[in-house]
Amino acid sequence: MKPAGQKHLHAIGATDTRSALSPVVRLNQLERTIFNLTATRNPHLRPADVVMLTAYARAAARVLRADKLDGDAMIEKRTRTMALLARSLRLTVQSAVDPKSAGRRRRDAQPSPLDEFLASEDDDDQ
Amino acid sequence: MINEPELSEADRAALQLALDQTLAEDDQGRVEQVKSKLRDDGWLATASFCAYHRQVKLLHLAPWQKPPCWLSIEEADAILADGPHTAMDGSGKDISNCAPAQLAKRMSRAGISQFHPDPIAAFAAKR
Numbered sequence: 265m266k267p268a269g270q271k272h273l274h275a276i277g278a279t280d281t282r283s284a285l286s287p288v289v290r291l292n293q294l295e296r297t298i299f300n301l302t303a304t305r306n307p308h309l310r311p312a313d314v315v316m317l318t319a320y321a322r323a324a325a326r327v328l329r330a331d332k333l334d335g336d337a338m339i340e341k342r343t344r345t346m347a348l349l350a351r352s353l354r355l356t357v358q359s360a361v362d363p364k365s366a367g368r369r370r371r372d373a374q375p376s377p378l379d380e381f382l383a384s385e386d387d388d389d390q
Numbered sequence: 391m392i393n394e395p396e397l398s399e400a401d402r403a404a405l406q407l408a409l410d411q412t413l414a415e416d417d418q419g420r421v422e423q424v425k426s427k428l429r430d431d432g433w434l435a436t437a438s439f440c441a442y443h444r445q446v447k448l449l450h451l452a453p454w455q456k457p458p459c460w461l462s463i464e465e466a467d468a469i470l471a472d473g474p475h476t477a478m479d480g481s482g483k484d485i486s487n488c489a490p491a492q493l494a495k496r497m498s499r500a501g502i503s504q505f506h507p508d509p510i511a512a513f514a515a516k517r
Contacts, residue, residue: 376449376450376451376452377450377510378450378451378489378490378493378510379489381493381510382489382492385496385513
């Protein structure tokens with residue numbers, strides 16, 4: 265049987281990511297991994313954010329470790345706490361990107377109707 | 391600049407369709423703009439504008455891309471001979487007019503007016 269945190273590390277695709285930021289209190293393995301993963305993938309985070317980031321790492325770990333015995337109300341409370349901290353740290357798309365920019369990025373990432381039409385029609389244009 | 395006497399019946403019908411489609415849009419600002427343009431500039435200039443507007447909108451053309459209604463076959467050939475131009479931002483995106491040029495040539499071969507407001511629908515209708 266895997267140690268308590270291991271299945272969660274696999275679930276979040278964590279690798280050995282080290283960050284220049286350090287948590288303000290001692291974290292367990294899962295919390296530390298979430299802390300490092302979040303810090304390295306969000307370059308806008310600064311030393312002034314470490315308190316909030318530490319709290320976020322702990323909250324996220326509690327959500328990942330939640331099971332049925334905790335009860336729906338507790339799970340929901342923990343999830344909301346995690347989401348609130350994520351928004352404060354601007355980790356979520358909604359809090360980091362203007363909605364119009366996010367929509368434009370999503371649209372630009374897809375082929376246009378013209379590109380789709382040309383790809384679907386086999387023709388010689390030369 | 392196109393002259394009205396040079397227009398084929400297919401071109402006239404396509405331009406009128408472009409005008410009709412634009413006047414049917416939900417965007418009342420656009421509708422008022424086109425009505426005003428009809429009064430001030432006349433049918434040909436307004437319908438040509440509508441063809442441009444509808445093609446850009448329905449084909450989702452990028453700001454640098456010319457719609458088929460702006461491309462002669464000679465210009466399309468020159469663009470295709472020049473080939474694609476890759477953006478320098480590392481995205482791999484082609485920032486040439488090759489795609490609109492290919493469409494313009496296919497429209498010409500298929501007998502679809504270059505002013506048709508919805509070229510893709512026009513091809514679908516021909517099948």
